[in-house]
Amino acid sequence: MKKIHFTKMHGLGNNYLYINMFEEKLEEDRLSNYAVEMSNVHTGVGSDGIILICPSEKAPVKMRIFNNDGSEAKNCGNGLRCVAKYAFENGLVSEESFKIETLAGIVQASVFQNDGIVHSVTVDMGEPGVLRRDLPMAGEQESRVVNEEITVLGKTYSFTAVSMGNPHGVFFVDDIGTAPLKELGPALNNDERFPEGLNVEFVEKVSRQEFHFRVWERGTGITQACGTGACAAVVAAALNNLADRNEEVTVHLAGGDLIINWTNEGKVLMTGPAEVICNGVYFVK
Numbered sequence: 026m027k028k029i030h031f032t033k034m035h036g037l038g039n040n041y042l043y044i045n046m047f048e049e050k051l052e053e054d055r056l057s058n059y060a061v062e063m064s065n066v067h068t069g070v071g072s073d074g075i076i077l078i079c080p081s082e083k084a085p086v087k088m089r090i091f092n093n094d095g096s097e098a099k100n101c102g103n104g105l106r107c108v109a110k111y112a113f114e115n116g117l118v119s120e121e122s123f124k125i126e127t128l129a130g131i132v133q134a135s136v137f138q139n140d141g142i143v144h145s146v147t148v149d150m151g152e153p154g155v156l157r158r159d160l161p162m163a164g165e166q167e168s169r170v171v172n173e174e175i176t177v178l179g180k181t182y183s184f185t186a187v188s189m190g191n192p193h194g195v196f197f198v199d200d201i202g203t204a205p206l207k208e209l210g211p212a213l214n215n216d217e218r219f220p221e222g223l224n225v226e227f228v229e230k231v232s233r234q235e236f237h238f239r240v241w242e243r244g245t246g247i248t249q250a251c252g253t254g255a256c257a258a259v260v261a262a263a264l265n266n267l268a269d270r271n272e273e274v275t276v277h278l279a280g281g282d283l284i285i286n287w288t289n290e291g292k293v294l295m296t297g298p299a300e301v302i303c304n305g306v307y308f309v310k
């Protein structure tokens with residue numbers, strides 16, 4: 026019987042099964058099935074998806090992420106912090122600052138540790154995409170989508186679109202508690218205006234340095250946290266003059282807080298925790 030060794034980790038409750046591809050051999054054409062099977066809460070381990078920590082020719086490690094519906098995404102902010110922690114604690118890297126390759130490009134991770142145990146990680150996520158073509162989204166490809174009206178399920182909302190390597194739609198609301206996440210998330214993700222789907226975020230401003238945040242993720246549904254989504258939210262806040270560039274902004278997600286800074290140089294810095302839940306062995310059916 027085939028066995029897959031994994032480490033279950035989470036970043037603010039956004040949990041994935043991490044597979045060390047330096048040691049495990051998985052068939053490329055079965056990765057999507059493994060994500061669905063292993064993530065199943067009833068018959069698998071239960072998770073928001075799987076993340077492969079792979080060898081890379083461009084960096085010490087490469088991250089690949091599959092949502093729990095089996096779809097592969099190009100980026101994952103909470104995943105990057107966990108990959109950085111795993112790589113450092115398991116000797117895949119020896120420096121405290123190192124590169125990680127993703128399908129969206131190469132990012133720089135810096136771990137903060139005590140006695141070899143990483144408690145938090147800053148990832149330089151690179152520059153956000155702010156044009157329609159970056160998502161992609163239908164319409165004039167070279168234009169931005171900032172506070173633009175969109176009609177969904179018969180109601181009109183204003184939203185801002187940002188790519189962090191994966192597509193995000195950010196909706197600013199007065200009360201995060203009444204945000205129609207469950208309805209708007211799937212509707213927008215399946216909307217033909219977003220040919221590659223959409224991660225949907227509702228964001229409530231507390232001050233220019235503090236926002237509440239809830240997310241419906243493409244390929245998974247409602248999760249406790251989304252790192253790329255929090256980055257997109259702060260970029261969207263700055264584009265709408267609700268926050269300032271080059272300032273640390275605290276984003277309160279369902280699972281805890283992230284600190285995000287869209288610097289004047291254009292990079293988005295994300296800082297937050299990463300935690301190990303358990304190690305295990307999955308018996309392939």
Ligand SMILES: N[C@@H](CCC[C@H](N)C(=O)O)C(=O)O
Nearest residue numbers: 098101102103191251252253
């Ligand atoms: N939870 C992640 C994002 C995971 C991928 C996303 N659902 C997509 O399909 O783009 C994060 O922390 O960024």
